[in-house]
Amino acid sequence: MSRLITGAARLGGIVGRPVAHSLSPVIHNAWIEAAGMDAVYAAFAPPDEAAFETLVAFGRAGMLAGVNVTAPFKEQAFALADSASAEATASGSANVLVFEDGRVHADSTDGFGLLAALADQAPSLTLKGATVVMLGAGGAARAAAQTLAAAGAQVRLVNRSRDRAEALAADLGPAVSVANEASAFDGAALIVNALSVPPTLDLGQLAAGTAVMDMTYRPVETDFLKVARARGLTPVDGLGMLIGQAGPSFRAIFRVEPPALDLRPLLLAAIGDPA
The missing domain is CATH 3.40.50.720 (NAD(P)-binding Rossmann-like Domain)
Structure with a gap:
């Protein structure tokens, strides 16, 4: 039976420019499917800083649970947050934004x-x-x-x-x-x-x-x-780093533990790499 996505689905995603190459949707949606969650992890490509700020406002309004952030928006993401983890504060950038009750919390799992x-x-x-x-x-x-x-x-x-x-x-x-x-x-x-x-x-x-x-x-x-x-x-290799940062990102955005999956073969297949 296919997974049912309802109007109450929790929405997360990856934000960057460009972002079409990102493997984050492959990772997070594999976990979502394995857990049978009513959730979606999408990709967003704001054309500029103003559009990124609009996306953050969308999250503040309760339309997004949270997002991963990649280049070129990591420092802007940190600047727009209301609070930040010690890791994000120390680096001055964020690769995770979590939205709750109109507030934005920044974290760095890189x-x-x-x-x-x-x-x-x-x-x-x-x-x-x-x-x-x-x-x-x-x-x-x-x-x-x-x-x-x-x-x-x-x-x-x-x-x-x-x-x-x-x-x-x-x-x-x-x-x-x-x-x-x-x-x-x-x-x-x-x-x-x-x-x-x-x-x-x-x-x-x-x-x-x-x-x-x-x-x-x-x-x-x-x-x-x-x-x-x-x-x-x-x-x-960088694939190990990508997988390593995804777990705490998933926990922050979806508030559950990611299921135990062997992600490396899945990702290698997604990029057509025989390694």
Whole structure:
């Protein structure tokens, strides 16, 4: 019997621009179906900041239970909220907005997803006291660097625009610094690519066993990760981070635990990746 969606359905979704490529609807609707919930998780693509603000007003009016937020709206989402979790406050951005009684609460589960991916794919990595190199200083790097610093790592930022990296380091505190290019990767236990373009890093300079993470998941094993694997490094893909952040997002939006599902094969099939 097909699942019945009624007029009382709880509505959640993902908001971004572009958003058609997002796998979040695949994850959340799989959980909704498995749980037999009267709910829908949709995708929204506001054309500009004004339209995003209108969507938030729609949520305040009780038409939405909550949304995940992706680029380019994460910082605006945080700014529009009435309250925020410690994680969202520390990073100055939000990837979850929950609407209740006319109020908006912001949260950030990206860091949870990053830690979950590292625990699953690089279980021997200890972050406390480790040196981590973050490639990029944009929105994706912000939440990741904040989480890694909170876990006890020393984070070095490597970014084409040094001014932007310095501004991010100033926001996040003494555990985050701008790298000296000549020695940026010395002693690094983890490299995280948060760039929107493939990095040009020479992985040959890294010690064997260094963990290398790429936050993108299309394709799941990027050329960056393929080279890392071939050189005896420990690859960590962005699909693990996506899955890791989805659980707390689902709990926040739909107020129930996600059913136990093996999501990875489902997602690989959705993107046509044979990995």
